[in-house]
Amino acid sequence: MNKNTETFYNANIERGILSALVYDAQLIDMIEEEITSELFYIPFHKKVYETICNLQENDKPVSEEFIIVDLKKINSFDEEVFLEILSATPISNINGYIKELRELYARRELHHLSLNIKLEVAKQNSSDDIISNIESSLLSITHERKQQNFFCLNEIFNDVNKHIELMQSKKDSLIGIDTGFTALNAYTSGFNSGDLIILAARPSMGKTSLAINMMLQTSSFGNGVALLSLEMPKDQIALRMLSVVSGIPLATIRGGKMTIEQQKEIANIQKKLTNLSIHIDDSPNLTLQKIKSKVKKLILKNPDTKLVIIDYLQLIDSNSTKDRHLQISEISRGLKLLARELGISVMALSQLNRSLEGRADKRPMLSDLRESGAIEQDADLIMFIYREDVYKKQEEKQKESELRKKGIDFQSNFKEDLISRAELIIGKQRNGPIGTIELEFVKPNTSFREKNQPQTKVFEFQLA
Known part of the structure; x- marks a missing residue:
């Protein structure tokens, strides 16, 4: 890995998060909505996180032994890298680590996007197509950064009260x-x-x-x-x-x-x-x-x-x-x-x-x-x-057509x-x-x- 690539990920951050999850499974429920495996840069780290989430979802112990067994089942176990995770320095503020993980992911995606823009321009693709792809990619990155969690009643009532105050100040309903x-x-x-x-x-x-x-x-x-x-x-x-x-x-x-x-x-x-x-x-x-x-x-x-x-x-x-x-x-x-x-x-x-x-x-x-x-x-x-008149008009036209087919001279007196x-x-x-x-x-x-x-x-x- 070259130095430029290394500026867009931090192995210690990734190891620290995974190590914390292995030693404290209760953290998984707290952060599962905050991160996805895509946020990890190192491929083995992605696999470990996915395995941890699968074990938790299936009510299995999230332990060193179970993780190793599941990784071996899919031929994805790397003993050396896994030992590095287990020996990582314990962390006290996992939320801070997650914030940094997300920031690095966003920078990495923006870097990839800039490279893709150069390639698209070199291929002489139309500027409209290039701009459309850029906008779609940026929207995707933005969506990944947005997270919505539970709100306590105190926060909700604050919003409700602001709404009530707004309605009271309005002249209409x-x-x-x-x-x-x-x-x-x-x-x-x-x-x-x-x-x-x-x-x-x-x-x-x-x-x-x-x-x-x-x-x-x-x-x-x-x-x-x-x-x-x-x-x-x-x-x-x-x-x-x-x-x-x-x-x-x-x-x-x-x-x-x-x-x-x-x-x-x-x-x-x-x-x-x-x-x-x-x-x-x-x-x-x-x-x-x-x-x-x-x-x-x-x-x-x-x-x-x-x-x-x-x-x-x-x-x-x-x-x-x-x-x-x-x-x-x-x-x-x-x-x-x-x-x-x-x-x-x-x-x-x-x-x-x-x-x-x-x-x-x-x-x-x-x-x-x-x-x-x-x-x-x-x-x-x-x-x-x-609109009832639409059907009346249709019915009169149909009646007129059917009678004329029978040889009956009929002129509808329906007027719109x-x-x-x-x-x-x-x-x-x-x-x-x-x-x-x-x-x-x-x-x-x-x-x-x-x-x-x-x-x-x-x-x-x-x-x-």
Whole structure:
């Protein structure tokens, strides 16, 4: 081993920790959550630590004899190095040794990373790929350094009291970020940090439209919002945003049929919207790992980001060869862990099973969540969109088609209302009640608003 390598590990530190564990097995339970075998540099030391942990887990004595037997079983015993461990100087502060072990591991990984960067550059790989690999490696090192242990009630109550004081100082009852809908805020107290939120519906019900509404409203209150759209291109999302805020029909904006006054209004709204902390990524074929990497990078640059919206859950790719429902289970769990790790709200849009359309009452239920019951388990808040007029329109079209096939001249007199009734059904809430909120869907703008909202525009812009 050269001198440069030796600066990134300390054999005495490693021996001291292992020796302490051999002579005092009670220490294992205290430190097992603090370190892994990867933190050890010397290969034999890794094996010894793994063997000690296995013996403890299987309720076997952690003694010199048992360690030797198990190491010999896997042809990994080195008598000389093992004697060095046993003869190591006793240590009184194992936590100090662990801290140093972790520090050396981090330095070692950073050194390896710097060498890999040189190799990647020498291979003339693209700078984007190199930067992405660097960021992923740094995130991995950072994660390894983070540890979470038990907290005593005194510490927990201190945090609780700070929260109570904060709530008492606020003018409203919101705990989380404002959803933009008064009735929804009343049910949920806002979207809470660390929560996984599921917004589910059958096609054409308006999942993306409601998500865009919430994105605009939430960001207008000063919160950063990220939208990862795996289905709709960013320019289409931008057109919808302009229609929602202006009240000008989407078809008018998209078709370029605006009046001079409308064009001026759109230009003014664009200036206002650019002041909001909204970031959109319309990359297709994203995996959970890519989503996590993108979100973490975004938050490093934009720490005001409080809500991440993913449209939609079933489009997230997986490198796994497992059945799709198991893949979705892993994805939903991963999104929940991402929300907790970063202290943000993650909203994932989701499809529902087609089978619900065979029922007389087509209002969604938790059992209708598509491909995985794990979504129901992982989510803190599950909301469904139901619009009866969508089914009425489908039924009338089907009736008209069937009668015409029989030679009967039938013209449906069904007329779509420009503003129709919508229900936002709270099917699950971990920390609050369930129920139904009545909204209105404004078709020309593909937008939702509070029932009987008095203003003429569907979105009351909050910024001056």
